[in-house]
Amino acid sequence: MSGSLTRRSWLGGFAAATLFAPAVLAQAKPRVIVIGGGYGGATCARNLHRLGMAVTLIEENAVYTSCPFSNLVLHGSRDIAAQQFNYDAIAREGVEVVAMRAQGVDGAARRVLLSDGRTLAYDRLVLSPGIDVRFDALPGYDSSAADIMPHAWKAGAQTLLLRKQLEAMPDGGTFVMSVPNNPYRCPPGPYERASLIAHYFKTQKPKSKLIVLDAKDVFSKQRLFLDAWKALYPDILEYVPLASGGKTTEIDAKTKTVITEFGAHKGDVVNVIPPQRAGAIAEVAGATDRSGWCPIDPVTFESKLQPNIHVIGDAAIAGAMPKSAFSANAQAKACAQAIALLTSGQAAREPKLINTCYSLVAPDYGISVAGVYQPGKGILADVPGAGGVSQLNASPGARATEAQYAHDWFNITTAEVFG
Amino acid sequence: MMRSRSRLVMQLQVCLSALALACLPAAPAFAQDAAALLKAPAGATSCSGCHGASGSALPTLSNLTAAQIEDAMTAFSSGTREATLMNRIAKGYSPEETRAIAVWIAAQPAKAGASK
Numbered sequence: 131m132s133g134s135l136t137r138r139s140w141l142g143g144f145a146a147a148t149l150f151a152p153a154v155l156a157q158a159k160p161r162v163i164v165i166g167g168g169y170g171g172a173t174c175a176r177n178l179h180r181l182g183m184a185v186t187l188i189e190e191n192a193v194y195t196s197c198p199f200s201n202l203v204l205h206g207s208r209d210i211a212a213q214q215f216n217y218d219a220i221a222r223e224g225v226e227v228v229a230m231r232a233q234g235v236d237g238a239a240r241r242v243l244l245s246d247g248r249t250l251a252y253d254r255l256v257l258s259p260g261i262d263v264r265f266d267a268l269p270g271y272d273s274s275a276a277d278i279m280p281h282a283w284k285a286g287a288q289t290l291l292l293r294k295q296l297e298a299m300p301d302g303g304t305f306v307m308s309v310p311n312n313p314y315r316c317p318p319g320p321y322e323r324a325s326l327i328a329h330y331f332k333t334q335k336p337k338s339k340l341i342v343l344d345a346k347d348v349f350s351k352q353r354l355f356l357d358a359w360k361a362l363y364p365d366i367l368e369y370v371p372l373a374s375g376g377k378t379t380e381i382d383a384k385t386k387t388v389i390t391e392f393g394a395h396k397g398d399v400v401n402v403i404p405p406q407r408a409g410a411i412a413e414v415a416g417a418t419d420r421s422g423w424c425p426i427d428p429v430t431f432e433s434k435l436q437p438n439i440h441v442i443g444d445a446a447i448a449g450a451m452p453k454s455a456f457s458a459n460a461q462a463k464a465c466a467q468a469i470a471l472l473t474s475g476q477a478a479r480e481p482k483l484i485n486t487c488y489s490l491v492a493p494d495y496g497i498s499v500a501g502v503y504q505p506g507k508g509i510l511a512d513v514p515g516a517g518g519v520s521q522l523n524a525s526p527g528a529r530a531t532e533a534q535y536a537h538d539w540f541n542i543t544t545a546e547v548f549g
Numbered sequence: 550m551m552r553s554r555s556r557l558v559m560q561l562q563v564c565l566s567a568l569a570l571a572c573l574p575a576a577p578a579f580a581q582d583a584a585a586l587l588k589a590p591a592g593a594t595s596c597s598g599c600h601g602a603s604g605s606a607l608p609t610l611s612n613l614t615a616a617q618i619e620d621a622m623t624a625f626s627s628g629t630r631e632a633t634l635m636n637r638i639a640k641g642y643s644p645e646e647t648r649a650i651a652v653w654i655a656a657q658p659a660k661a662g663a664s665k
Contacts, residue, residue, distance in 0.1 A: 177594075182583045456598050463594035470587055482592035482646065484638060486599060498634050502641025504591070516641030520633065532633050534606045535599075542601035 159184040160473035163242050163252040165232045165411055167194055167217060170443030170458030171258030172547045175225045177466035178256075183473070185224075186250060188242065190231040192216060194548070197316065198455045199540050200285040204293050205326040206334075207493060213285060215548035235415035237436045254469050257417060257424070257433075258443045258458065259409025260284075261315045264422075267405040268308075270381035278383045279400040283315060295399045296327065301335040306397030308378040308388050310405045311345040313423065315444045315453045318350040318499065320403055322489040325355065328363040329492050340367045341395055343388055345377040350452070351489060351499050351519050358491040378402070408445035415439060423447045428505035430478045431465040440465050449509030450501065457485045459543055480505050482513070488536030496520075496532030585657065590649035592642060610654050618651035 160183050164175040167189030175187040194215045202208035221227045228250075234243030241249045263281050265272045271279070280292040299305065305327060309320040324342045331338040340363075349355075359367050370376035375392025382389065387396045407413075407422030417424045417433045424441040425434040428449060433439045442465050443458035451457045464481035471478050483503045488496050501517035503510045520532060586594075596610065603609040610618060624630035625639035626647075642650065 177586065180582050181586050459598050460595040463589075463597075467586060467589060467594070470583075480591060482595075482641070484592070484595035484598065484641075486634065486638070500634050500637045502592075502638060513641040516637060516639075518637050524633075528633055531606070535633065538605040538607040539599050542605060542607060543598050545601055546597055 160253045160469075161251060162186075162254045162256060162469060162473075163188060163250055164256040164258060165189075165242065166258035166260060166409065166443070167191070167227075168258060168260050168443065168458065169196075169198075169455040169543070169547055170260075170462045171256065172217070172220060173459045173462035174256050174258060174442060174466050176220055176223065176547075177463050178469060179223060179225045181466055181470040183470065184226075186226040186228055186252075187217065187220065188228045188230060188232045188244070188250075189217065190229060190245070192229050195286040195289070196455070196540075196544065197283070197285045197319075200282070200289045201319070201323045201326045202490070202493075203285075203289050204282065204296065204323060205330050205493070206293065206297070210286075210290060213289075215544060217548070219549055232411050233414070235411065235439070237416060237439060240438060253438070253473060255415075255439045256431075256465060256469070257409075257412050257415060257439060257441045257445060258462070259411045260444045261406040261453070262409050264405045264407055268378060268381050268402070270383060271402055271404055275381055275383035275402070279381065279386060279402045281403055282401060283319075283403050283406070292399070292401055296330065299335070299338065299398050302337040303335070303339075303398035304396070305331075305338065305340045306386075306388050306395045306400045307340070307342045308381075308400070308402045308404075309342060309344040309346075309376075310403055311372075311377075313453060314403070314406045316487075317452050317454075318355075318487055318489045320344075321349060321351070321355045322491070323401070324367060324369075325358065325363070325489070325491040326493075328359070328367040331366050332363060336366075338366065341397070342367065342369045343376045343378055343390055343395060344369065344371050347371045347373050350487075351497055353522055354497045354519055355489075355491065357522065358495065358497070362492060362495075408441075412441065412445050417441055419447075421447070428508065428510045429480055430468040430472065431461060432468075440469065447509075449503070450512045451483065451485055451503050451510050452487065452499075452501075454485055454487050455543065456487060456539075457483070459547060460484055483510065486539065488532060488539060490533055490536060491529075492533075494533050495526075495529045496534070496536045497529070498532055498535070585653075588653070590646070590653055592646060593650045593653045596650070596654060611657070613655065615648075615651040615655035618654055619648050622647045622651065 162178050162183045163186045164171045165188045175185050179185045196213045217227045231245040233245050280288045282288040282292040328340050375390050377391050380389040386400045387394050412418050417436050424446050426446045431440040442461040444453040460483045468478035486500045488498045497520045499519045502513040599607050600610045622639045625635040
């Protein structure tokens, strides 16, 4: 086989050298386009390629900045460079990486429109666009307000801006966080952030205060966080739940004030995590419902609104599965398998999926939540009897082990996704 | 002259890339990879989110037999083996599912850096 230049390998070589796969190719590989190069999209592109598809990954940023672990950048103990990955290894493996923005999807013609005007044809499309923060949800919080009161909920420039503000804040200052109601990216993320910034204050600026204003009363790993805060940061961190007036109703960027149902909180540094929705291309493709997120089939991840379009990761309504990098990575692999089966005329098999999320309450104090999921009643449902959070009252040694596992998870997963 | 020369270069490039594809030594491994991925039983591909190459506190699975993986999962599930997290995961799988996953994982070729 090697060495014999058949007509087919000539054509194959030509197809690989151009952006278009001629649809006339006899027995052409199924052509799959993946939009979005995060934990979901990059994993899916790689697995689709390994499954024998012709894969194009469309991602406008040449460098990906990971949200998981970006709270350690805010803490001051991690360089942003440790959060950053490129697509070189994925391209080397044979995935065509197009560093451009996808700005249109024609579902009927099965084409994606790129920002330079070109169109790409697909047999199946995977959307993994993550989230967009909503600048129409909190009165007073628009994109220019985010330059003053960063959300830092998409890692990168916003993370660095918030870190710079925390560094510049004098000891004795007040840091205010506004946390949205569900659903949003990374359910325990705001509480990990509050913890690590409280740790920064405790060790560097001990006279400072941190106020967490929450639009809900119940949150991920709640008992574990509340117990840890009481033990570690009693004089620094104040938590205000919905029931105590924690819900943000308005933002005043001029005075750096968060207005809640019961009062106003002015901060020296303010972090507003606003409500979110699926990344914009999902709506452009017609894959979002009125909630702003994408309903999917729990077996194939195919959109319930658009045939031949699959949605994974934060943008999807994945039932009991949280919007996490681990979920996106697990869904991506199951989705790739489903697409390979569907495009070869076979039925997709019911997946079983895992989520694991570690949070750092302090650099050497980790806690976790885990779950196992399977299709049930039209959604991805919890497998009864499985999952749950770390033990309450675990030993310091167990907390340190989980902190180490958190780091190991990051290294192993990013190696699988980007390495 | 210039034009025909550049066309020749282009043809040569196409020819070379076709050759490169036809000669890829990894092709059989890829085919094997594809068949294995297509057959992965429910739940099996999630594991690599935490279990990768060796050199981490999270153990690699690449040096374990199917029986070892199955025994460990069964012990995590029943609580006879302590864990920070795996007991919560293991309870989500039936004995049949656990066995299928163990057999599949043990059959995967070790990735670069893994100690098999």
